[in-house]
Amino acid sequence: MAMLLRKVWATMSAQSNSNNGRNENQHVSMSPVDQLPSDVFVMVFKFLHPKEASRASLVCKSWRDALSDNRLWMLFLQNQLDSWDSILFAETHLRNGFPLQSHDSCLSELPFKQIHNMRAQVHGSIIIDGGSGYCKYGWSKYASPSGRSATFLEFGNIETPMPSRLRQFFATIYSRMQVKPSGQPVVVSTPICHTDDTESAKAARKQLREAIYTVLFDMNVPAVCAVDQAVLALYAARCTSGIVVNIGFQVTSVVPILRGKVMHDVGVEVIGQGALRLTGYLSELMHQKGIHFESMYTVRTLKENLCYVATDYEAEQTKYTEASYDVPGEGFFTLSKERFQTGEILFQPHLGGLRTMALHQAVALCMEHCHIVDVAPDHGWYKTVVLAGGSSCLPGLAARLEKELQRLLPHSISEGVKVFPPSHGPESAWFGAKLISNISTFPERWYVTKKQFRRRPGPEIVHAMAGEGSLR
Template sequence: MTYVAGRMQVKPNKQPVIVSVPICHYEDTQSAKASRQQLKEAIYASLFDMNVPAVCAVNQATLALYAAKRTSGIVVNIGFQVTSIVPILNGKVMRKVGVEVVGLGALKLTGFLREKMQLNNLTFQSLYTVRTLKEKLCYVALDYEAELSKDTNASYEAAGEGWFTLSKERFQTAEVLFKPHFAGVQAMGLHQAIALCVEHCHFADLPGDNDWYKTIVLSGGTACLPGLAERVEKELHTLLPPYMFNGVRVIPPPYGADTPWFGAKIIGNLSTFPGHWCVTKKQFRQKPRLSLIW
């Protein structure tokens, strides 16, 4: 925090801080609630020890939704090791409805591409090179079987390592999201987990707009792969009955990998900020068990 404040040339004791909190402890159980509470208190205590005047802690999924200029919907966050499908109503995570978690993320896709490259005798010096090739060359096929018959060769020059040419690996890598068994993972596909979350939201029959869950926002660096939003929407059209699917809109990360940051920026620019968004040091010391929005 001291380093960041120095780089920004601001005084920590003069600026409220917005913290993006990892999506974790998903369940609506007492143990999960206790873990979330413990994490909250650790974050707040650490920042207040640095004399920050007020802190606003919001989970990454909610920030991604705000970046899409929505307060209700489903956020699909493809993280480093897991993917989370998070229903959010009026800015609040609906854990009682159910957060779906798929046990694969960006690391698994990078590892899958590495193995494909090794099988094709493509040599590289580091996993960073593989990740770069994933980000620059890979994409999601709208129709996987049809894509197999196409010429999909493309090349990219990686800094310090020269040119690499990939072919079917370009779309086979992202296909792991829909067919986890390609990478040896026993889990439901991304589209199946999203459809399950949509069904839970529909039958939860919560007050307010009946279609609140039909905006689906993608988040995370891997979610920026071209074609992902279109493929997810196509798969949901197949999996869901018309009365659930009609009106569904899948939105790519509005600001790329930095989407949660832009969500925090929107909060910071509100006329009501810090106001009710933040907890002050005095409030935290008086009521360490405050119920916070994430």
């Protein structure tokens, strides 16, 4: 293969030199290399840089035809930082913007050369995935977020649409990234803060979105794209429809999403416990066992590294489950039954003294509502359940939730239900934003410019992109 590549390059150089001064519509005569099958050209040209491949297409017609082959540009895309599956999903389902299409594009219909060139021209954006617990931020061209901050410590509840609070929040993130707001577009995740579909809830959601756009444009950000946090987590799992179970810092939200739109008219269920309660319950169990620790950071570290969810809680009680972990600066800690008792309060809240709906009950209720309003041609869209949030990374949680749903729901609903763990751990929403930021049509399809927003009725663009309204 290496010898063949060198021969191709030698021929290309020779033919390119002989073409100097010729009319651009004239081509050199066929050489033995030109007569090779197109499949061979594709396998050879994949070793070139895309820019070199584009120059090579000027040599002769046979090379131009080979370098227009979709397979070659698919190979070039596969060499990019993003995974091929993510690129394919984004360019198939998201490239036309919102509202999303209900059907998949045929793979052969996608112009991969054009997609590659357009993606190369997208300069990327700043991604800010904020919530009431933690904020992940970074440059969309990077492999992962560049920073993380505890928003609950620094800013309080950023879901409150207070311009001054939002301004402080965004200014701090830009300062830590050491970038100017005016330099690039920003993709922001918006939290689930008003779950019902009443007129007051709709007004509150619109107020929050408008506050985000207004504050960022006042900071001279050139363009803004704000997408619901649960929707971004769903995109990261390479889905456009399904139910997202987001175990947040303070509460757990069960969010039905159809074609990228949060179905508030179906109903968003909220459970009164989240990561903070799980960590608090583990600390109570450790106190009961006489395990001493210096801070809640220690407890959270142990939860993230030792805890799991039992498939069968009663059976797990009889097993040997002791394990240890070395917390930096504090030494080794050993846990036993506390490892699976912590996550069990999601399914048996009374164990932790809570009077709230169990996780599987909330998801089952949401699925029953979705089943009643099932929409053609997306029948069964709600049977895909995607976990999101840091505490959803507990090993065994997806399998346990799927088991409980199969047991609780009638067969007509439970058949085909599949629960997926978070695709990128606690950073799933950030990676969903990364998909959008790097998509070939991002500049024209996904963000709103300052000029568009200021133009009356500019803010309506924001709400249309957020999908307010019914798809039924």
